[in-house]
Amino acid sequence: MTEAPLHDTLIIGGGPAGLSAATHLAFHRRDVVVIDRASGPLRYTTTPLHNVPGFVGERGVDILKRLRGDAEGAGARLVRSNVTRVSGQEGDFTVETDVGTFRARTLLLATGVARHHPRVSGRFEPWLPYAAKGNTYYCPDCESPEVLGQDVLVIGVNSPVGAASVALTLSEFAREVRVLLTDSEELDEPWAGRLARRGITWQVGEIAAVEGKRGHLDALTLADGTRLTPEGVFVVGPKTPRNDLAVQLGLELSEKGHVKTGWRGQTNVPDVWAAGDVQPQTQQVSVALGSGNIAAVMIDQTLTRLGLRDLGREVTEALAAD
Ligand SMILES: Cc1cc2nc3c(=O)[nH]c(=O)nc-3n(C[C@H](O)[C@H](O)[C@H](O)COP(=O)(O)OP(=O)(O)OC[C@H]3O[C@@H](n4cnc5c(N)ncnc54)[C@H](O)[C@@H]3O)c2cc1C
Known part of the structure; x- marks a missing residue:
């Protein structure tokens, strides 16, 4: 040979x-x-x-x-x-x-x-049409100003503290920030208190469905039926x-x-x-x-x-x- x-x-x-x-x-x-x-x-x-x-x-x-x-x-x-x-x-x-x-x-x-993507009904594939497209971002150090004045959802994927920290950064730019912790994560102190002091709400939930077109994410429905319609979405994971x-x-x-x-x-x-x-x-x-x-x-x-x-x-x- x-x-x-x-x-x-x-x-x-x-x-x-x-x-x-x-x-x-x-x-x-x-x-x-x-x-x-x-x-x-x-x-x-x-x-x-x-x-x-x-x-x-x-x-x-x-x-x-x-x-x-x-x-x-x-x-x-x-x-x-x-x-x-x-x-x-x-x-x-x-x-x-x-x-x-x-x-x-x-x-x-x-x-x-x-990087890790959020799972939709247990699978990450349904998320891919929105990953790094339209109004979905992954790099707060690069892209935070993109959500200036917007209503923003931060999705934590196996990363509750990371998501809380990014939410605090984004609160300097966004009109409103909410945090969704997937994978049944809870947020401990001192992070829960830090979010509360900035008026940032957080919840634990599983994403059951996503809606949107041409890469723009319009809405997420959680397993408990809650429907979220943020203008911008940041994904935070390991x-x-x-x-x-x-x-x-x-x-x-x-x-x-x-x-x-x-x-x-x-x-x-x-x-x-x-x-x-x-x-x-x-x-x-x-x-x-x-x-x-x-x-x-x-x-x-x-x-x-x-x-x-x-x-x-x-x-x-x-x-x-x-
Ligand atoms: C959604 C998103 C948005 C971003 N936005 C910005 C931004 O606005 N501004 C900014 O400055 N940065 C941004 N970043 C960060 C930036 O993309 C990265 O810092 C940059 O791409 C790193 O370059 P790299 O060459 O080190 O690695 P990568 O770009 O990750 O490239 C590594 C390559 O190696 C290949 N590879 C790995 N293992 C193997 C293997 N075994 N065999 C063959 N190939 C292999 C991969 O397929 C990949 O193509 C963003 C990142 C993400 C995820």
Whole structure:
């Protein structure tokens, strides 16, 4: 059996962090492959983003399209697949995917975090037509001003304290804030008191049905028959780092499961970097873009130490003939 070719860099994850790194490395004539299973948040976000410099007012899905186009335009190869296994060490890593095996001198993990959706009659699928569309938001640090002057519902998914904390933040923007705690969670003190002092009501309940059209959520009906018709909805739940591959490589993790790195994205394993939301850092597109870029600069320098850049025979031959 012939061995897979040894690429300069394999990037696992094609969100803003992975694509930013791919663009830098490919522009610097590195042979770079991005493997992505296309489950990142921007792919499904049809609300406009307002805090990403250079992209203000653009929809997440369009930003992602532009980033993919930039990476491909620079010469990166984008592969749509799921990475199931990573092994190897310094200078030679093997990555197994649904579409075959890849090898590379260096690795960048940019796998992001998994977010939880509310369940409707026990299933999360009925929620998906509204997730990050129309009037449904997931990122209070990015999107709180979207609900200025509105009647807002905060839905806690396995996260009563998180939901209460977001409700307090949103109360600075919204006209009225209510909290719905799903999964039979209760809210303890001091959070219940904090909400009461701001006039924020909360209840425990299961969502039985949702109504809306073209991504706009019009109403939710709870299992006890209560019908809620908020103007805006924020979903608050745990964000679980996608760290299964990091575990396979023996990368050091933080208490919450993020990949621990130095500020340039270097991990405890030589020639492996991490960037974006999978690092313990603020989860924003511009931060992911920046961290991908920092890691790419370091990877490029490491590749220079590992061997000469392949600038293409025709260039070197033309120079030699001069
Ligand atoms: C609804 C929503 C709205 C948001 N709005 C804003 C906003 O307005 N402004 C802002 O700055 N930020 C916003 N964010 C946050 C922002 O989207 C993230 O911070 C950013 O996408 C992180 O980029 P990333 O590249 O680290 O990870 P991601 O974008 O999550 O990309 C990771 C990629 O890795 C892939 N992957 C993971 N594991 C594997 C594997 N084993 N094999 C192959 N591929 C894999 C995933 O499929 C995914 O495509 C929002 C987030 C959400 C959920």
